[in-house]
Amino acid sequence: MPTTAASLRSYATVNAIPPKPHHRVVIVGGGTAGVTVAAQLLRSKQFQKDEIAILDPAKDHHYQPGWTLVGSGLKPLSDMSRPLSSLIPEQVAHYPLQVSTFDPANNELKTSDGVDVSYEYLVVAPGLESNFAGVKGLPEALQQPDSNVSSIYSDKTVEQVWKNIQAFKQGTAIFTQPAGIIKCAGAPQKILWMALSQWERDAVRKEILPIFATGTPTMFGVPKYSKALEELRVQRQVEGLFQHNLVGVDVKNKTATFKNLADNGKEVEKEFGFLHVVPPQKAWDWVAKSPLADAAGWVDVDKTTTQHTKYSNVFSIGDASSLPNSKTAAAISSQAPVLVDNLLAMIRGQELKAGYSGYASCPLLTGHNELMLCEFKYGGVPDETFAKVPGIGSQDVPRSIFYHLKKDFFPTVYWNSFVKGSWYGPRGWFKPDTTKTSA
Structure with missing residues (x-):
């Protein structure tokens, strides 16, 4: 018999957990994808108590899209997290354990x-790793409150972003985006536009x-x-350094080092007074080195069904999956019902x-009281929800109504509906x- 959720949460030590628990469905990851899938599976009425289990050692669950709002001074950080145990349904067993190895041939993980x-079916959704150490000198820079270096990509550093924006009055402000796959590819410039808007308000722009x-x-990838964002960049007089990948930060000399990918990786140094960094991101090593991963380290699934290409009882969505689209919470909202329906089938x-x-x-x-709602599907094809609504039209135009969706509506919907399936x-x-x- 599977161990109950209540008993798991009461264990004082790992040694008290049975040596080899078994569940019908095991979900790795208690983030947006994992919790949402668990909730939607339960809504199908096909599962008894404790037939589903979630493995995740995290104490808190973060609404990461909200970190941009925190970094922009629009919301407090306290609104963007909840205890993970409070979001996992009572019918779902929760193991506060870190997965180290997958053994899909034997339907087990360690x-x-x-x-x-052990499991009958496995859902792999642990997200990805923000690799701050992938930029030389960045971890040290982020630990210095007076470095003027910050990042919205961590709950540990996001509040410093707003402090730095408020304090900065003159000089060069650099906002970076790494080459390769990252979660929410628009976020690196969201904070750019919000900082510019704040500096306009403060009359220091x-x-x-x-x-x-x-x-x-x-x-942007679409x-x-x-095209619309490039026009905005030119109009607002933002210098663009394209194919320049940040590789080093020198706080003492206030310089950022980039590799020019269009010039054989030639190094380019830029002085800064303000630096916002988006770290390079990658699959977790324990995923990338597992039998489930493709050559790039992501869980190798069919892009339509979300089913693993080799192990038929394994599925994956969210940031850890190989699904070739933007890694966003919004994507998960459309991926989860597909995974659930196919798993049930x-x-x-x-x-x-x-x-x-x-x-x-x-x-x-794109600034205070304006937002460009980019919606798209495979191939970079726009897939706009409001394009045919009278008075809205094409969504490449920033609008006030979209701003309030992001700031006021989506966070509420996330906690009250999204993670509840x-x-x-x-x-x-x-x-x-x-x-x-x-x-």
Whole structure:
């Protein structure tokens, strides 16, 4: 018999946990993807108490899209997290353990505490790692309150972003974006636009030279929105350093070192007075080195069904998956019902008919009281929810109504509906017919 959630939470030591618990469905990760999948599986009424288990050692669950609001001075950090145990349904067993190895051939996984867990079906959704140590000198810079270096990509550093924005009055302000895959690819410039807007309010904008230094070749991965954002960059007199990847930070000399990817990696140094850094990001080593990973380290799944390409009883969504789209919470809102429907179909011995179109959304703040709501699917094709609404039209235009969706509506919906399994992104509170989703 599986161990109950109540008893698991009462264990004072790891040694008290049974040596080899077994569950019908094991979910690795208690972030947005993991908690949402668990909640939606329970809503199917196909599972008894403790047939589903979540493994995650974290004490808190973070609403990471809200960190931009914190860094912009729009929301307190305390609004952006909850105790993880308070979000996991009572019917779901919670193991506060860290996975160390996967053994999909035997339907088992091992934890760093020496506990083996077996399963019938596995959902891998542990997110990704923000690799601050991947930039020389960055960890040390972030630990110095007077360094003027900060990042919205961690709950430990995000409050410093707002302090730095408020304190900065003149000089060069650099905002970076790394080459490669990151979560929420619009966030590196969201904080840029919000800082500029604040400096306009503080009447110091003319004294500041803003630079957007990105390891990518364009402002955004979707051509329609990239064009609009490039026009905004030029209009607002932001210097663009494209294909410039940050590799080092020297706080003492106030310099940032970049590799120019368009010039054989030639190093370029830039002096700064203010520096906002987005760290490089990667799959967790224990995922990347497992039998579940593809060559790039992500869980190798079919881009439509979310099922593993080799192990049929394994599924993955969210930041850890190989799904070739933007890694955002909005993407998970469309991925989760597809995974759930296909997992249930597999349990029933039926064909997997649910399909994920690649939908993702980036509510891209462009200043106070304005936001560009970028929505798209596989291939960089716009997939806009409000485009046909009278008075709105094309979503490459920043609008006030979208700003309030991001600032006021989405955080509330996240805590009250999303992680409880009743929010489906562009479909709102109405569960979509996943068999009609096409790429």
